[in-house]
Amino acid sequence: xxxxxxxxxxxxxxxxxxxxxxxxxxxxxxxxxxxxxxxxxxxxxxxxxxxxxxxxxxxxxxxxxxxxxxxxxxxxxxxxxxxxxxxxxxxxxxxxxxxxxxxxxxxxxxxxxxxxxxxxxxxxxxxxxxxxxxxxxxxxxxxxxxxxxxxxxxxxxxxxxxxxxxxxxxxxxxxxxxxxxxxxxxxxxxxxxxxxxxxxxxxxxxxxxxxxxxxxxxxxxxxxxxxxxxxxxxxxxxxxxxxxxxxxxxxxxxxxxxxxxxxxxxxxxxxxxxxxxxxxxxxxxxxxxxxxxxxx
Numbered sequence: 123x124x125x126x127x128x129x130x131x132x133x134x135x136x137x138x139x140x141x142x143x144x145x146x147x148x149x150x151x152x153x154x155x156x157x158x159x160x161x162x163x164x165x166x167x168x169x170x171x172x173x174x175x176x177x178x179x180x181x182x183x184x185x186x187x188x189x190x191x192x193x194x195x196x197x198x199x200x201x202x203x204x205x206x207x208x209x210x211x212x213x214x215x216x217x218x219x220x221x222x223x224x225x226x227x228x229x230x231x232x233x234x235x236x237x238x239x240x241x242x243x244x245x246x247x248x249x250x251x252x253x254x255x256x257x258x259x260x261x262x263x264x265x266x267x268x269x270x271x272x273x274x275x276x277x278x279x280x281x282x283x284x285x286x287x288x289x290x291x292x293x294x295x296x297x298x299x300x301x302x303x304x305x306x307x308x309x310x311x312x313x314x315x316x317x318x319x320x321x322x323x324x325x326x327x328x329x330x331x332x333x334x335x336x337x338x339x340x341x342x343x344x345x346x347x348x349x350x351x352x353x354x355x356x357x358x359x360x361x362x363x364x365x366x367x368x369x370x371x372x373x374x375x376x377x378x379x380x381x382x383x384x385x386x387x388x389x390x391x392x393x394x395x396x397x398x399x400x401x402x403x404x405x406x407x408x409x410x411x412x413x414x415x416x417x418x
Contacts, residue, residue, distance in 0.1 A: 124149040126182055127334070130213065131189035132165060135293035136234075136323055140187060143327035148334075151179050153190070170213045180217070180226050185334050186278075188214055188233040188270065194259070198384050207262055210234075214269035221276060231278040232333050233270035235342065237286050237319065239263035240393055247396045250284070250342045259387065267342065281333045282342040286319035286395055288326060289415055295320075296415075303360055303368040312375035314354035317394045319346040322409035329405060339403060346395040347407040359412045 125148050131137045132152035141150050152165045153175070166179035192209040196202050214233065221228065238259040240248045254260055267282045274280055289296040302308060326345060333339040351359065354370075361368050379386045409415050 125184040125334075126151060127185045127187060128153065128179055128183045129187045129189060130217070131191060131234075134189055134191075135290060136288060136326060137187075137189045139290070139323045139327045140189070140330055143324075143331060148185075151183070153179055168213075168216070170208055170216060173216055175216055175220050177220060177224060180220060180224055183226055183228055185230040186217065186228050186232070186273075187330060188217070188231065191234060194236075194238075194388065195385070203258065207265070210262065210266045211269045214266070215272070218269070218272050218276075221273075227276050228273065228278045230281070230334055231270060231273035232281045232283065232330055233266065235267050235270075235282045235284045236263045237284050237344070237393060237395060238388070239267070239284060242387060242391045242393065245392045247394050248344070249396045250344060250399055257387065258384075279337065279340055281339050283326070283329070284342055284344050284395070285326065286321055286344075286346040288323050289320045289409075290323040293323075299357070299360065300364070303357075303365040306365075306368050308357045308361055308365075308368045308370045309373050310354050310357055310370060311373045311378060311389055312353075313392060314372065315352045316392050317350045318353055318356045319350060319393070319395045321345050321347050321407060322415055325407040325409055328408070332403075332405060336403065343400055344395040344397050345400070346397055347410045348397065349411045350394055351412065356412065360416070363413065363416050 127144055127148045128151045129137050129140060130153045132154040133156065144150055150164060153168045154165050155168065157167055166176040168175040190209055190213050192205045194206055239254055241253045241255040244252065254264055270280050270282055287295050291297055291300060299308065325347065329345060357370055361370065375386070375390055378389060
């Protein structure tokens with residue numbers, strides 16, 4: 123009989139990729155906030171604000187992959203910040219409380235986290251034990267990981283994924299850069315030498331599967347491939363390989379700060395993720411260069 127895996131954040135691109143990756147060898151279930159989707163087989167409804175969850179989703183569940191989270195790219199209003207926080211932390215607490223109530227003991231709890239957890243003023247290489255930041259984003263990431271760690275109390279092995287930029291031609295940063303350059307304009311924002319930390323969505327799905335099967339995976343991991351080009355070289359690489367006609371423009375950081383305010387800290391960072399811990403597990407990205415990524 124196949125192990126049951128429960129994935130939260132069912133509507134997200136990463137969750138969809140993980141579902142596709144695991145569905146052959148596992149019985150995959152999903153938690154969704156959309157009632158229409160919960161009418162489908164394997165989809166179960168939950169309401170984080172009302173602290174309600176369809177308990178059938180957790181019955182005999184062996185592994186939980188917690189990917190739920192309201193986009194941090196939305197405006198950072200007080201209301202949205204609360205939604206961002208609750209969708210990550212309160213949702214994990216709801217699952218934990220429900221597991222305890224039902225006497226469900228997942229073998230593995232794998233949670234998304236973020237590189238925003240680090241002190242962004244450090245610059246240079248950061249390891250999993252590097253100092254944490256004190257800003258709002260870092261505090262949320264710390265609480266996110268703490269909520270995941272609670273699952274140790276019920277015997278779960280906990281893995282936290284400090285995810286860098288998720289690259290996919292179907293969503294996010296890469297999709298919009300490719301679209302912009304297709305129409306003739308590529309943008310370098312702020313410091314042209316800023317390193318781009320990234321991992322392809324397919325490799326993140328592979329990491330999740332290995333985290334399920336390999337009991338040596340535990341605690342936080344920096345998820346990034348080794349190919350950390352500068353922002354300028356990255357954009358020029360896309361131009362060279364796909365859109366040689368595109369014009370590259372430079373946008374000053376103060377311009378971004380003026381228009382998006384506090385959210386600019388997502389972009390205005392020069393950290394380089396050290397992946398020593400990832401290497402020790404023997405994990406290697408298959409899509410590990412810009413050229414390979416553009417071929418997928």
